[in-house]
Structure formats: structure tokens, C-alpha cells
């Protein structure tokens with residue numbers, strides 16, 4: 001946007017008549033660009049947005065059903081732990097905006113800091129006639145104080161809070177137009193309605209990255225983060241500000257979803273898993289898709305839609321547990337750890353039939369694991385699958401014999417093996433592929449602990465923010481880069497309306 005409200009209000013007949021042809025051409029071009037941008041924004045919806053992956057949840061059906069859309073506008077606390085008392089809830093309502101500047105610090109804020117630095121913001125040029133402006137005639141018209149972080153490094157340990165006074169100037173031009181520098185604003189993912197990206201913030205980008213780390217990586221509740229900042233860094237932040245900052249960080253990295261999905265689709269081998277996750281009384285599932293170079297989370301229902309939409313176009317190997325949502329995918333692998341656990345349970349049963357079937361399954365798996373490990377070290381002279389065809393045929397016969405067993409768990413394992421036979425024994429054909437889904441289960445364990453501490457999320461916005469941030473953090477970590485440095489830059493850029501930098505590679 002070239003002309004802000006302050007400039008637009010000054011434009012009138014008399015001013016336009018006063019401009020020379022060159023200045024008039026310049027103004028027309030700026031107005032034209034602004035008009036086109038405004039029209040585009042008016043016409044933009046999920047149907048024609050240039051960013052379909054972020055404007056429509058990937059598990060949404062084409063018919064337009066919205067599984068948890070009704071509270072999408074809300075932005076209540078994301079990972080609020082049990083020790084965050086309801087009294088905090090009044091602070092957490094981002095709808096409550098006292099000043100004219102959204103999210104403006106300063107009103108009713110108890111702390112005033114001694115600034116380490118002053119940053120001045122001048123308008124780049126006259127918004128009316130386009131001429132260069134002399135900052136000597138500038139007048140400060142507004143400003144705010146931001147607290148940011150000076151990072152520790154091995155040579156210079158210790159965190160330092162760094163306070164910056166931001167001053168915004170108004171400059172009068174010879175043409176009579178007065179132009180104001182303004183705090184930057186960023187466009188927000190339509191699914192995160194209510195969250196705002198703005199430079200006008202008490203919490204600077206580096207400190208914002210620390211808050212995200214404390215919440216998601218170190219699993220602190222909003223109340224504990226508040227306590228830490230106060231008692232260790234001498235900074236008093238409201239629960240609402242902490243909460244708003246984490247949501248803003250989620251909005252900053254939202255455009256990365258497209259890149260994450262593409263990296264998932266590009267994987268030769270993908271691990272997928274899911275675990276239950278409550279969202280204010282609804283039962284959702286925390287899904288993870290993880291390959292060597294990417295981790296992508298979603299909080300969604302447990303239906304097939306998510307898998308079908310996220311993996312649309314995926315041609316690699318997919319390692320999963322036995323959940324039916326994955327069944328339609330042809331190049332699938334099954335985690336043996338689950339099956340072996342079930343077989344061991346049967347082998348220890350008091351039921352004679354269960355015991356015998358359990359031992360049969362266990363011994364077959366043990367022999368095959370041995371063969372797979374050997375084959376990985378030196379390729380066998382005979383194809384492994386052909387070599388073990390008689391063993392597999394015996395197991396299959398046993399499964400068929402027990403699929404109608406009176407013993408429920410015996411019957412269940414027999415049926416499960418038969419139903420998923422090809423996926424389960426694919427690894428015997430391709431011994432370099434993994435035997436277990438540990439890669440996905442390990443990263444979900446972190447989520448499980450967070451769920452137990454936080455009791456889940458409260459709103460669709462909170463759930464989406466959590467999934468986006470967790471995806472970016474884990475992907476950066478597995479690529480060997482600091483997620484916090486990336487996040488700091490992402491927040492800084494996006495608050496200024498600039499595009500999100502690609503994820504580090």
C-alpha cells in the first residue's frame with residue numbers, strides 16, 4: 001500500500017490541481033496500484049485465493065463441510081495449562097483492544113523501560129507528489145517501546161533484554177502534503193482470523209521466538225512463562241500478550257505450510273502416525289508426517305480426508321500403523337513393533353489356541369527380522385521374498401485357520417495380518433525399508449507429553465498455530481538449523497509485510 005489513511009484524507013481537488021504533470025503521473029501510478037490491491041483483496045476468498053493450502057483446511061470435504069469452523073474467529077489460549085487460572089482469561093481475549101493501534105503496548109502497562117536504543121522511522125518519500133523528503137523538517141507524531149532479545153552465544157553467554165524506542169515521523173513536503181511513516185503490517189492466513197501481524201508490538205521478534213520456545217519446546221504454560229520472564233528477566237508481560245505473541249508467530253510461519261507439504265510429497269519414504277488430542281471438548285487427532293528432511297503436523301479429525309488430501313500425488317513408501325485411514329494407499333509399509341507386541345501377548349495367554357498361534361506369528365517375525373538384517377548387510381543370492389515364501393505360506397494358512405477363532409484377540413490378529421498382508425511383508429521384498437514406525441512415534445511422544453501438561457488446545461486457531469509452529473520447529477531441527485533464529489527472522493519480516501523466507505535447507 002502506497003497511501004495510508006492519513007495521506008488519503010489530505011488528497012482533494014485543490015491539491016491535485018496544484019501538481020505538475022510529472023508529480024501527477026507519479027501519484028496516479030501509486031493510486032492505481034493501491035486501487036488494484038484493494039479490489040483484489042475485496043474479491044479474494046478461499047475459492048480464488050493464490051494460497052489454497054492455507055485458506056482451506058486440507059481435510060475439508062469439497063462439499064464445504066467445516067468440521068470445526070464455528071469457532072474459527074476465536075483466538076483463545078492455545079496450550080494453556082491447568083495452572084492458568086480462569087482469572088487470566090480476561091487478559092487472554094485479543095478482541096479487547098483499548099487503543100486505536102491494534103495490539104499497541106503502553107496503555108495501562110505498568111513497566112516503562114530505559115531504552116538501549118532509539119529507532120527512527122521516516123516516510124520514504126512524499127505520498128502526494130512523490131518527491132524526496134528532507135528529514136530535517138520531520139516531526140515525531142507517535143512511537144512505541146519494544147523489548148527484544150540479545151542472543152547468547154558461546155563467546156558471550158547470557159540473555160539480555162534489549163529495549164528499543166521506536167519513533168515515527170511526519171514530514172511536510174513543499175507541495176503541502178504531509179506524509180507519515182507507519183508501523184508495518186502483514187497479511188494473515190484466512191484460517192487464523194483474529195490474529196494480527198504488526199510491527200507495533202511490545203514483544204520484539206527475538207523475544208517472541210523465546211516465548212514460542214518456552215511454550216512449545218520447553219512445554220511451559222502461559223502462566224509459567226509469565227513467571228519465568230518476571231522472576232528471571234525482570235519483565236512483566238500479561239498472559240494475553242504472551243498468548244497473542246505465540247499466535248502471531250504461528251501466523252508469521254503459516255505460508256511455510258505449502259513448502260512443508262511439497263517436501264512431504266517429495267519424500268521417498270514417509271512415516272505417518274496419529275494420537276488423540278482434545279480441543280475444548282472435541283476429540284481431535286494430532287497427525288504427523290515425517291521423512292528424513294521434513295516433519296508436518298496437523299490437528300484434525302481421524303477420517304480419511306486428511307490423509308487423502310495431504311498425500312494427494314505422493315508416490316513414495318508410506319510407513320504407518322494399522323489405522324484404516326491409510327489403507328487406500330498402495331505403497332504402504334506396516335510397523336512390525338505393534339504386530340509383534342500383539343503376538344507376544346497371545347503367546348503369553350492362558351488360552352491354548354492363542355498361545356500356539358502367538359508363538360507361530362512371533363517365530364515367523366523373528367526369523368524374518370534376522371533375514372532382513374542380514375540382507376541389508378550383504379544382498380542374499382536368492383530373493384528374500386522367494387526364499388521365505390514357504391514360511392509365509394505357513395503363516396498365512398495359520399491366519400486363515402484362526403480368523404474365525406472363538407478367542408477374540410487370536411481372531412483379531414489373524415484377520416489383521418490377512419487384511420494387511422502385502423503392506424506387512426513388503427519389507428521382505430525390499431529389506432532396506434524400515435521395520436518399524438519409530439521415526440514418527442518418537443516425535444509424537446513429545447506431543448503426548450505436551451498434551452498431558454496442557455490438556456490440549458482450546459480453539460481452531462490455537463490448534464492451527466500449534467501444528468504450524470511444531471512443524472517449522474521440528475523441520476528446522478532435523479535440517480540442523482536453529483528454529484528460533486528462523487522464527488525471529490520470520491516474525492520480523494512478516495510484521496513488515498514482507499514474504500516469509502524459505503525454510504533453511
Ligand SMILES: [Zn+2]
Pocket residue numbers: 126127128129130131173174175176177
Ligand atoms: Zn510532495
